[in-house]
Amino acid sequence: MIKRLFPAMLMLFGWLLSSFTLSAEQAEALETNARNSLQSLIDRTTAGGELTIPPGQYEGPIIINKPIALQGNGNVTITGQGGQPVITVNADRVTMTGIHVVDELNPPDIPAIVLQGSGHVLEQLQIQTSGSGIQLRKAHKSLLRELRISGLGNQSGSGKQLFRRGNGIDLWGSHDNRIVSCTISGMQDGIYLESSEANRILDNTVSDSRYATHLMFTKDTIVKGNVGIRNVTGLMVMGTNRTQIEQNRYYKQSQNVNSQGLLLYDVKNAVVRDNHMEGNRVGIYMELSSSNIITDNTVAFNFIGLQAIESSRNKLVRNSFISNVIQAQAKQSGGNELDGNYWDDTQNIDLQGDGQSDLPYRISPFFLTLTNAAPSFQLFFGSPGIVFLESLFHAGTDQWLTDAAPLIRPAADPFESVSTHHRSVGFIFSFLLFLISILIITYWGVLRK
Known part of the structure; x- marks a missing residue:
């Protein structure tokens, strides 16, 4: 009996042995993978050290609890599994460079990367996310430079899809940070700051989002270049103090009924200088804003150049309003100082030869008041009847925005800083057309002979 069972027992023993050996190999492989996981590599790196991550794909979440420098060299991808940030930083002085982060599963309120602490440097990261890009929470004195952040899914830049996305870079209670040369597209707000002070937003490009940059209750923010x-709106500024807005360009914010190049709401002591607002529904919109200086800006090819509502004690100097369908509208906005702006539709007489017209430029609130009371009257914009009625409307002229001495011509070339390339291309194209015309004329002349 035993002899008959011996072969079967031997086969069973061999199978058990092979199974045990396979399990040991699997265990060893798992142990090796664990040792080589990104989290394990980070944990084994000493504080203040640098880790060059081996090329490949890794899974989050990753948690960093010490100062460390992570170098990806553009060959490292970290993918999120949903439910939490892909990378969480809970320490000071963390550097991350050349890493690709993909977050396909998180809702808008969960970021791909969240930063706390101070002194961080994030450079040349590429982030694709269905949630938010980077959140700074009480994170100070950090540099975010040359980041590329894009929203996954619908990229139309309009409609309800905007509100199903998170913000590209989101700061709350975070001070003295720099966001430089980043490219952001397809998010809710490209760069969002709330209750944060002394941050600098420099040379970034944001497209196909709700607000390119959105400031809420901030102080001493610089938005430049x-x-x-x-x-929907280029720059939304609300409830802020001492904001500097310089050398920015906001154009083609026009697809939404509420689109503006620059929106100032309850803003005080801002300096708005040398910006270009082109092809927007409204170039500059001000409401409940006071004590701001708006100077040397170009506002061109918008439906409405300037719109002011319940705004006073603002100073508008040397701005150029060119080829806007409606140059300006104002309502309950007396007490503002307009001096030496250029309006290309004004009637000019320069008897003194000083380059300023002796005829004032007055901004009537008639059409804005009429359409606020009856929005359907917007259909009659520019009609002879509306123009005639507006010419009869002279009530409360002391409250109208009035430029007492408008410029005869712009103070400087209003398109010099943004159109040099286009002018060169246009010149070359025109020259080629001229040459082609000469050749055609010559050719037909020879045929006729």
Whole structure:
């Protein structure tokens, strides 16, 4: 009996042995993978050290609890599994460079990367997310430079899809940070700051989002050299103090009924200088804003150049309003100082030869008041009847926005800083057309002979 069972027992023993050996190999492989996981590599790196991450794909979540420098060299991808940030930083002085982060599963309120602490440097990261890009929470004195952040899913830049996304870079209670040369598209707000002070937003480009940059209850923010295109609003500034807005370009914010190049709401002591607002529904919109200086800006090819509502004690100097369908509208906005702006539709007489017209430029609130009371009257914009009625409307002229001495011509070339390339291309194209015309004329002349 035993002899008959011996072969079967031997086969069973061999199977058990092979199973045990396979399990040991699997265990060893799992142990090796665990040792080589990104989290394990980070944990084994000493504080203040640098980790060059081996090329490949890794899974989050990753948690960093000490100062460390992570170098990806553009060959490292970290993918989130949903439910939490892909990378969480809970320490000071963390550097991350050349890493690709993909977050396909998180809702808008969960970021791909969340930063706390101070002194961080994030450079040349690429983030694709269905949630938010980067959140700074009480994170100070950090540098975010040359980041590329894009929203996954619908990229139309309009409609309800905007509110199903998170913000590209989101700061709350975070001070003295720099966001430089980042490219952001397809998010809710490209760059969002709330209750944060002394931050600098420099040379970024945001497209196809709700607001390119959104400031809420901030102080001493500098927004300079940025570009916003095809957003609902280029720059939304609300409840802020001492904001500097310089050398930005916001254009083609026109697809939404509430689109503006620059929106100032309850803003005080801002300096708005040398910006270009082109092709928007409204170039500059001000409401409940006071004590701001708006100077040397170009506002061109918008439906409405300037719109002011219940705003006073603002100073508008040397701005150029060119080819806007409606140059300006104002309502309950007396007490503002307009001096030496250029309005290309004004009637000019310069008897003194000083480059300023002796005829004032007055901004009537008639059409804005009429359409606020009856929005359907917007259909009659520019009609002879509306123009005639507006010419009869002279009530409360002391409350009208009035430029007492408008410029005869712009103070400087209003398109010099943004159109040099286009002018060169246009010149070359025109020259080629001229040459082609000469050749055609010559050719037909020879045929006729």
